[in-house]
Amino acid sequence: MVDGDILFRPLNLGPITLPNRIVMSPLTRLRADARCVPTDLMVSYYAQRATAGLILTEGTHPSPMGRGYTYCPGLHNSEQAAAWRKVTDVVHQAGGRIFVQLMHAGRVSHSSLLPGNALPVAPSAIRLSGLVHTFAGKVAFETPRAIETEEIPGVVAEYRRAAELAVDAGFDGVEIHAATGYLPNQFLVSGSNRRTDRYGGSVENRARFLLEVVDAVAGVRGGERVGVKIAPGFTVNEMEDDDPIGTFTHVAQSLAPFRLAYLHVGYDSGYSRGGSMPGLRPVDLMRAAYHGTLLAVGGFNRQTGQQALASGRADAIVFGRPYIANPDLVERFARDSPLNPLDLTTLYGGDERGYTDYPTIHMGSNGKQ
Numbered sequence: 001m002v003d004g005d006i007l008f009r010p011l012n013l014g015p016i017t018l019p020n021r022i023v024m025s026p027l028t029r030l031r032a033d034a035r036c037v038p039t040d041l042m043v044s045y046y047a048q049r050a051t052a053g054l055i056l057t058e059g060t061h062p063s064p065m066g067r068g069y070t071y072c073p074g075l076h077n078s079e080q081a082a083a084w085r086k087v088t089d090v091v092h093q094a095g096g097r098i099f100v101q102l103m104h105a106g107r108v109s110h111s112s113l114l115p116g117n118a119l120p121v122a123p124s125a126i127r128l129s130g131l132v133h134t135f136a137g138k139v140a141f142e143t144p145r146a147i148e149t150e151e152i153p154g155v156v157a158e159y160r161r162a163a164e165l166a167v168d169a170g171f172d173g174v175e176i177h178a179a180t181g182y183l184p185n186q187f188l189v190s191g192s193n194r195r196t197d198r199y200g201g202s203v204e205n206r207a208r209f210l211l212e213v214v215d216a217v218a219g220v221r222g223g224e225r226v227g228v229k230i231a232p233g234f235t236v237n238e239m240e241d242d243d244p245i246g247t248f249t250h251v252a253q254s255l256a257p258f259r260l261a262y263l264h265v266g267y268d269s270g271y272s273r274g275g276s277m278p279g280l281r282p283v284d285l286m287r288a289a290y291h292g293t294l295l296a297v298g299g300f301n302r303q304t305g306q307q308a309l310a311s312g313r314a315d316a317i318v319f320g321r322p323y324i325a326n327p328d329l330v331e332r333f334a335r336d337s338p339l340n341p342l343d344l345t346t347l348y349g350g351d352e353r354g355y356t357d358y359p360t361i362h363m364g365s366n367g368k369q
Helices: 040-048 078-093 149-168 181-186 209-222 242-258 281-291 301-311 321-325 329-333
Strands: 011-013 016-018 022-024 054-060 099-103 132-134 137-140 173-178 226-230 263-266 294-297 316-319
Touching: 016 022, 022 226, 022 329, 040 078, 078 099, 078 149, 099 149, 149 173, 149 209, 173 181, 173 209, 181 209, 181 242, 209 226, 209 242, 226 242, 281 294, 301 316, 316 321
Parallel strands: 022 054, 022 316, 054 099, 099 173, 173 226, 226 263, 263 294, 294 316
Antiparallel strands: 011 016, 132 137
C-alpha cells in the first residue's frame, strides 16, 4: 500500500520534485558501443525504469582518459551527447527524471582502453593489485602515471565540458562520482595520494581536486543541479585513509556552500568490500557533518529502506540490484509484489537478455502481456 508509505512521499531536490524517494542506482552494465556511444538498447533500458523518483545513470566518463571499462558510455563529444538525448527524451516523456553520473576512472583502467595506449593517470604512481577487464580479457593493472600539477586544471575543465554536454543531452543534473576508488576518491585518501604539491599532504590539499571539480560543474547550472557520491570509510579499490572520519567530515563541510542537490553515501560500510570505520555508519557520519539532502545506498529492500527513511538517517533510498531485475520496482513496492530473481550471468555486456527482458507484473514470465 502507498498510503502512509514514506518511500512514496515527494522530495524536493532544488528545482526538481521527486514523486517518490526510490532512486535507481548507477549500475555498470556495459551496453554502449566500442566508441562509448549509448545504444538504442540503453534507450529501452532506461525508459523501462522511468517511474523511479530519480534515475542515476551508469558511470559515464567525462574524457577519453577517464575511461575505465570496455563498453561503458562517455560524455565528451557531441555524438555521445546526441545518443544520450534519446535516453533523456524517453525518460522525460514517461514522466521521469535523470542525472548523469560522471566517473573518471583514474588508475582503475588500462592503457589498452585509453587514447594512444597512454598509461592511466592518478594522483600518485601506485598500482592497484588484481585484474582489469579489457577487450583482450582480464589483465593485471598497470602502474599509473602521476598526473603533473599543471595538467590538473585541464582535467577539471573536462568535467565542466561534460556538464555542458549534459545540458545538451537533456539531463536534469549531474552526479560526480567521488567514491569506490575512482579519480576524485584517489585524490581524497592518503593511501593513494602521496603528492607533495598543493593537491597532496593535508586533508585540505587532498580535497582540493574534488572541490575544484564540483565548483566547475556547479558553474554550469548551479549546485542545485549537482550531486556528489562519496564513500566514507570504504576501502574498495584499495582506498585506505589514515583518518577517514576527519577526511570525510572535512569534505562534507567543504561541500555545504555549494548547496548541492544531494550527497550520495553508503548507508553501512558492510555493504561493500570492507570498511575502515568499525561501529560507525558512513551515513551517520555524513548526517552529523552535512545538513543537506542525503541519498543512502547499501543493499536495501523495501522494509529496510522504509526504516532508514523513518529514522531520519536518509532522505531517499538508492536501489541497485533490485532495479536490474525489476524495471517496475516502484509499482512492485506499491503493491508489495514479489521481485524477479536476478540473473548474475548477464550483468555485464551482451544483448537484451538480462537487460531489457525482465518481466513487469503486467507480463508473464516470457515477457508477454
